[in-house]
Amino acid sequence: MEAMGGHVMVPLESLSLELPNGEIVVGYDKEIAALKEEISALRSKQRHLDRRRREALDKLIDLKGSIRVFCRVRPLIQTSNLKTKSPVTVGQEKIAVQSVGIKKEFILDRVFDQESTQEDVFLEVKPILKSALDGHNVCILAYGQTGTGKTYTMEGTDGKLGIVPRAIQELFSHASADSSSTYSFSISMLEVYLGSLRDLLAPRQTLFRHTECSTASNISILATKSGSVEVEGLTDVSVPDLKKANQWYCRGRRARSTSWTNVNDVSSRLTRITIRKHGVTEEVSKLWLIDLGGSERLLKTGASGLTMDEGKAINLSLSALGDVIAALRRKRSHVPYRNSKLTQILSDSLGDGSKVLMVVHISPSEEDVSETVCSLSFAERARSIKSNKDVSEDLKMMKQKRLAELDKEICNTEQELKYVNEQIKKDEISLEEKKQLYSSVCQAVSDEKGSPRSTLVTGHIDATESPQATEKPKSRLSNGSVPHFMSSTACSRQRHNAGSHSVSKPRLTKSVTRHPIELSGSQSFSYSSCKNAAKARSVAFSSSVPKLKYLPVKSDQINISSNSIDSTAASAPKRRESFVSRPAQRAPLHQHRRRMSSLT
C-alpha cells in the first residue's frame, strides 16, 4: 500500500471478496494457478494412458489377427410344417456341417448361433471401432448367401439396431467422453452394382437399372501417391452430431431401397465414416461398413439375361475380394486390388495397418447346405490366423494368456482414463467459475464511471498508528458447506456477527495472496464504486457468487500519507495498481486498528 496525496494505496493483489453469506474469498490466484497446474499434469497423464491403451489394443488385435472372421447363423425360418434337423452345429469358435455326403468342420474367430442378439455381435465389434478412432482404417464386411441376414446384422430393424447405427452411436459417445482429443466425422454412402458406383447421398438420385447404369455414375477412384484412395465425386457429408449422422444414414438407406428396386441382393452397399482426430497433428481414418451382395453361385440359381449379368458382377466382385484377402493373408508383394471396383475402393482399408472384420452369414436350412459350405470355406480362407487345430496346446494356452493380459491392461487403462477425464472436466469447470468470478471483478473496475484510474477507498491511516497486525489469518479452512478457498476469516465472522452497520463502512483486511486480476497497470480499485458495481452485478451472478466487499490491505505493505512515514514504507514494494482513499470516507484509526487486530 502506498500513500498518495493523503490516500492510502492498497495493492490490487490484496483484494479479497466477500460472499453473500459473509464468507471471505482469498487466494484466488493461488487457486487458479494450482488448478491450471493440476489440469496440465492430468493432461499429460491422459496422453500417457492413451498411448498405453493404444499399444495394448494394437497388440491385442494383431494377436487376434488383423483379418478376423466371424460367422452368424440366421434363425431357422420354417417354410413348411415339416421339421427337419439343421445340418449346422455351432460352438464358440467352431462350426460343423453334416449332411448327406458332407461332413466338415470350420474354425473361425467367433461363431454366433441362432439365438445371438445384435448386442452380442456388437460387443465383439467394439474393439475394432476403437482402432478406427486410434487412426487405423477399418473395414467391417457382411458376407453370405442372399437372405441369410447380412442386412439384418449391418442395419438391423427398428428395435434391434445393427452394427452401422450402433457404430455411429459408439463413435460419437467415445468422442464426447475423450477430452484429450477432438474428433469430427463425415459420412458417405454408395452402392456398387454391375461394376458401377452410385452415390446414395447425392442431392438428386438417378434411377437406373438397365442401360443407364453404365453412365449414371460420375464417381471415379483415384489412388494417391501415399497409397490412400480418394473416391472422387462421392458426396461426403460432415456430421456434427449423432442426430445429423443418423438422419444422413437413414437418407442413404432410403435412397438405396427406393431407387434400384430389387437389386439389394446383387449390389453391395457401402457406408464410409471418415474420422478426423484433431490433436497436435491431425489423424484421418476411414471406417467402412459394407453389406455385400448375395454370394450364391450362378449355377444353382439357373440365372439368365440381366440376372446372369448381375450374378456375374457380384461374383466377380466377391471373388476379387477373396483374392485380395488371400494375398494379404499370405503377405504377397502383389495384391490384386484392381480386379474390381469394390477392391479398388477398399485398397487402403484392407492392407497394411488396417483392420478387417468379416461376418459371414449362413442359413441353418438343409436346402442351403452347399451354399453354407461354400461360405464357410471362404470364411476360413480369409482368416489371417492359422486354424487352432494346426497349433500346439502350449501355444494355444500362451496365446490365451497373453490375450487375457492385454484385455485386462486395456480395461484397467480405460478405467484410469475415465477417471482422469472426469477429473479434468471437473477441474476445468472449477477453473472456469473462478475465472468468471475474477472477470466480473475486473468488469466492476472497468465500469468505474468516467475515470480509467478507478479508486478504492481503504480508510485513512494515521502516521503514528499504523496497523501492527502482520500475521496471516489463523485459518481459512472450509466449514464444509463451501469450498475451502471460500472459507471465512476471523474478520468476516466478526463483522458478520456485528451487524449490518459495520458492513457499509470501508474496512481493512489482511491480504494473503496476490490476485492476478487482468487490469492494465494504470487501473486501480475504488472501494465504493466496486461495492456498488459488485452489488449490482450480484444479480447476474449465481447466489453463491460473492460481491466485492473487502478492502484488503497487506499490513506489511501499508504506507502512510506523504507527511507521515511508516517504518515499513522503504521495504514495501511499490505497485502501480493501487487503491486511493478519499478523506471523506476515511475510517477512524481506532476502528481500523480493531479490525486489524481481529485478524490475528
Ligand SMILES: Nc1ncnc2c1ncn2[C@@H]1O[C@H](COP(=O)(O)OP(=O)(O)OP(=O)(O)O)[C@@H](O)[C@H]1O
Ligand atoms: N439373426 C436374425 N434374427 C432374426 N431375424 C433375422 C436374423 N437374420 C436375418 N433375419 C431375417 O431374415 C430375413 C432376411 O434377412 P436379410 O434381408 O438381412 O438377409 P440378407 O442376407 O441381407 O439378404 P440380401 O442378400 O437379399 O440383402 C429378414 O426378414 C431378417 O429380418
